[in-house]
Amino acid sequence: MEVLYPRCCGLDVHKSSIAACALLREQGRIRTERRRFTTMTQDLQDLAAWLRQLQVTHVAIESTGVYWKPVWNILEGFTIILANAQHVKNVPGRKTDAKDSEWIAELVQHGLLKVTRASLKVDRGG
Numbered sequence: 001m002e003v004l005y006p007r008c009c010g011l012d013v014h015k016s017s018i019a020a021c022a023l024l025r026e027q028g029r030i031r032t033e034r035r036r037f038t039t040m041t042q043d044l045q046d047l048a049a050w051l052r053q054l055q056v057t058h059v060a061i062e063s064t065g066v067y068w069k070p071v072w073n074i075l076e077g078f079t080i081i082l083a084n085a086q087h088v089k090n091v092p093g094r095k096t097d098a099k100d101s102e103w104i105a106e107l108v109q110h111g112l113l114k115v116t117r118a119s120l121k122v123d124r125g126g
Contacts, residue, residue, distance in 0.1 A: 004111040005058040009051055010104025012097045013063035013071055015039065019097035020047060022054050023105045034098055039067065044074040051078065060108035062100065083113045 006025035011018055022033040035050060037043040051059065060081040061068045068082060083104060107113045 001110050003109055005109050007054065007056045008058040008060070008105055008108045009054075009056045010101045010106070010108060011059060011061045011063075011071065012100040012104060013039075013061055013067045014097070015065075015067055017097070018043075018047065018071065019101040020050075021098065021101035021105045022051070022056055023102075023109050024054060024056075025109075032102065034101070036097075039070065041070075041074075044071060047071075048074050048077075051075070058108055060104045060113055062104050081108060081113055083107070 003025055007022075009020055009022040011020050016039055018037045018039060020035045020037060024031045024033065033054060035047075037047045056078065058079045058081065059075055060083050061071055062083045062085055063071075064085050072080060072082070104113075
């Protein structure tokens, strides 16, 4: 399947934690980077810095409720996709947040997410 976004990340957002999986296509291979963050402001800023360091361009967020909102605000500057939770969850066999975040990253990498809301990249000058 064609890779549309070679540097992307999937986030599985919960009330107090975020599982992140970045997929980075380099020299024809996919490198996977995983991290876990809290939802405190400093950790959200660390998440954004980590994504910039990895040169991620597209971030997909899967969240129920309103837990995605602070993440969305901190990640302005990336192309962000708020994935439809029902669409993402329709795949059997995933049991952990880490696997969820990787699945979300794979979906965004190939342009397969149903978008409920999207943010265009905005250059904030820094």
